[in-house]
Amino acid sequence: MFQLIEIQHDALVEVFNVGVGRAAAALSSMVNEEIILSVPDVYFLSIQDATTALNGGREAPKVCGVSQRFAGAFNTNVTLMFPEDKSLELVRLMVGESIPLEQLTEMEHEALSEIGNILLNSCMGTMADILNSEMHGSLPEYQVGTPEEILGISGNNISDLVLILRINFILEKLKLQGYVAFVMDAAAMEDICRHINDYLASFAHND
Amino acid sequence: MTEVKTILVVDDSKVSRMMIRAFILDKHPDWIIEDAATGEIALEKIRTIIPDLISVDVNMPGMGGLAAAEQLRAECPQAYISLLTANIQESTRRKAQELNVGFLEKPITKQRIEQMISILENN
Secondary structure, eight states, X not given: OOOOOHHHHHHHHHHHHHHHHHHHHXXXXXXXXXXXXXXXXXEEEEHHHHHHHHHXXXXXXXXXXXXXXXXXXSOEEEEEEEEGGGHHHHHHHHHGGGSOHHHHHHTHHHHHHHHHHHHHHHHHHHHHHHTTOOEEEOOOEEEEEOHHHHHTSTTOOTTOEEEEEEEOXXXXXXXXXXXXXXXXXXXXXXXXXXXXXXXXXXXXXXX | OOOOOEEEEEOSOHHHHHHHHHHHHHHOXXXXXXXXXXXXXXXXXXXXXXXXXXXXXXXOSTTOHHHXXXXXXXXXXXXXXXXXXXOOOHHHHHHHHHHXXXXXXXXXXXXXXXXXXXXXXXX
């Protein structure tokens, strides 16, 4: 299994930390509420092990997934997943009381895609800036299913690795827990390693 | 009392278009708000309206927001144009500068929309 040395792992966690922090700030201003973030847990798994881990040993829960393909510093298919039963409340927090419930239900998927788009772009954009690179994202795709169904979407190979970034983003009112999964092939893993090494080298001489 | 202004909102997200519209109308119920789900539709629309301000999302199907902003800039020299986007990267901010258009980060909030339209209120 793919492994980073400790300093690379630390740097990667830090880069994700900043990215997720920025995404949380975006989410917080969307829902007008403080977001409590856990320290992200970053680990590499096969797609199969990743889905088992995401199921948490229970029967596979239905989740909402918003996926975007990013190309640039490294190529990856990124998916944000959160529990399906909280999705409408999340949309309600986002749009406030200005839109009636019937219209809200009608546009739930579209609104969740937009939430995913904002969070994933905040995260990836911040990472690209830190790594002194660029990321180009595709349009968001929304789907509902088990984590396995969502990660098994076309374009992902069973041999690909998944970098799972497990963050609890807790909204006081919703108790919402989300995950971000980055599916990458071996070439993308090498790219991310190279960027992390450059990033480490960029401040090494300042010590 | 400001005069009636016309605003063109270009965003493929329906909920984003609705939120921008709601926040502007909250403050200026008489302003005219047109919207377009793609850059192509926006370029059609400006044949019949003269917007004072155009907000442009970046990540959209079709030609995309950056190409749209470039053409809108050329076609509507009188309009204030601002990107309003989740793509917060330094490279996108730089492109906005090169195109001579503003840059605002998503998510859409009341404060950000008020900031965007304040340029019209002061003129």
